[in-house]
Amino acid sequence: MSDSTPQRNVIALLPEACTSCMVCVRECPSWCISVESHVEEVSEEGARRPRTVNVLDEFTIDYGLCMYCGICIETCPFDALAWRDSFDYPSGDRQGLRQDAVDLSRWWTTGS
Amino acid sequence: MTQTTAIIDIAADEWVAACTASAARGCDVVDWLTAVDTAESLFVLVHLVDPGSSRSEMLRCELNSERPEIASITSWFPGADWHERETHEMFGIDFLGRSQTNALLIRAGDGLSPLRKTAPLDARVRTPWPGQESATGRRRQKLPPGVRAEWTRDE
Structure with a gap:
């Protein structure tokens, strides 16, 4: 990545950092983000009670709706979203503009 | 300027x-x-x-x-x-005191004033809000921002 601020081309997701807190989903003015998650109990040695954690099942951005405002990136409390420079993701159909967690996390490393 | x-x-x-x-x-x-x-x-x-x-x-x-x-x-x-x-x-x-106020975009007579805060945002009422459910499935916030409760009662 160059030193300059990335252009608003694509939003990359780091699924390990996402806690499914839904802040981006609620703040998105275009309603283009959807998050599915479930709760799991994690037992830790020495802890009195098991801890409950949110586990991310699916994270989708619909680029047919996204207006590239970047509010999701600004509001993410865990820096799980970031701009990347790639723009090569056109699609011939509406469904092709919906990018899931696999697509979005690929931008994190391959997005120039 | x-x-x-x-x-x-x-x-x-x-x-x-x-x-x-x-x-x-x-x-x-x-x-x-x-x-x-x-x-x-x-x-x-x-x-x-x-x-x-x-x-x-x-x-x-x-x-x-x-x-x-x-x-x-x-x-x-x-x-x-x-x-x-x-x-x-x-x-x-x-x-x-002006001669006439012809509408520019909206058909006359429907009484809508779309930029007033009281104007219902129909699309926002009818479209399911992705932010409604929390991770635990609990409803934390019932209505999306900008949507008033009275708009949803007729649904």
């Missing part, structure tokens, strides 16, 4: 006099006229500029939001005509 212009608050019955007084001070061209609905209050604003310099004046008048009306300034400022038509159409403000 980068300088900031102070807002001068005007009473509704002094609207025309205040605008013509601005014109007498040199600001005799309507840059724009519009309204602002803050949910608590409804204002009409006009930005008058002096084309010979960078000077401008911004006049603001608070209106009765139940029955918003104000005198038209088109007799003194023909350039306000289009802006008054648009403001009438978008905010439902009646501009008194």
